[in-house]
Amino acid sequence: MPTTPFRQGIVILLIALLMIVVYPAPWTQPSLQLQRSSVEFITAGRDFMDHLLSMNAHTIINDQDRAIKMMVDQNLVRERFAFLKDTNLIQRALASDTVSYLDWQHATAKIIEVKPQYTTIKLSSPLYVGNEAVRNITMMLTLTPMPRSEDHPDGVGVLKYTDVSNAVALY
Numbered sequence: 001m002p003t004t005p006f007r008q009g010i011v012i013l014l015i016a017l018l019m020i021v022v023y024p025a026p027w028t029q030p031s032l033q034l035q036r037s038s039v040e041f042i043t044a045g046r047d048f049m050d051h052l053l054s055m056n057a058h059t060i061i062n063d064q065d066r067a068i069k070m071m072v073d074q075n076l077v078r079e080r081f082a083f084l085k086d087t088n089l090i091q092r093a094l095a096s097d098t099v100s101y102l103d104w105q106h107a108t109a110k111i112i113e114v115k116p117q118y119t120t121i122k123l124s125s126p127l128y129v130g131n132e133a134v135r136n137i138t139m140m141l142t143l144t145p146m147p148r149s150e151d152h153p154d155g156v157g158v159l160k161y162t163d164v165s166n167a168v169a170l171y
Contacts, residue, residue: 034147036145036155038119040154040155041156042109043154044143046104048158049125049137051066051067052064054067054093054100055098055099056101057094057097060090060094061094064089069151069152070158071157071158072157072158076159099130101128102126102137103125103126103127104125106125108122108124110122112140120140123139124137124138124139136165139161139164140162141158141160141161144156
């Protein structure tokens with residue numbers, strides 16, 4: 001039976017549909033149906049800052065891994081790896097017996113901008129190294145709702161972060 005242009009078109013359409021189902025496009029932007037509350041964004045932002053700014057000798061590798069996994073922009077990931085390499089942060093923390101933490105009981109949180117694709121928040125907290133308050137950390141975080149997963153249990157990914165207090169220079 002000879003093939004007609006109509007049959008060829010149907011076959012091409014079926015192959016195209018199969019390719020879409022079998023090989024979906026990589027994630028590039030969150031679904032507009034995903035939503036997170038202000039509390040979820042603030043909680044995820046605090047979690048990210050806790051891990052990103054950790055200088056805890058016993059947890060620094062896991063903390064940095066967790067912070068990096070929360071980043072959805074590959075440029076941020078590359079920048080963080082370069083920062084860790086250039087500053088030798090992990091090796092310095094492992095060689096010390098340092099303990100650091102952010103004091104969220106004396107912190108402030110403010111929602112700056114809410115869009116369907118992202119929310120920008122500003123978080124400030126005192127940073128303690130040992131038992132001493134070293135300085136106040138203030139960060140602007142642009143966060144996006146995402147499907148909940150092992151890397152994003154909060155259902156929030158980090159699109160951008162800016163240390164507006166320049167506290168990272170401390171490390």
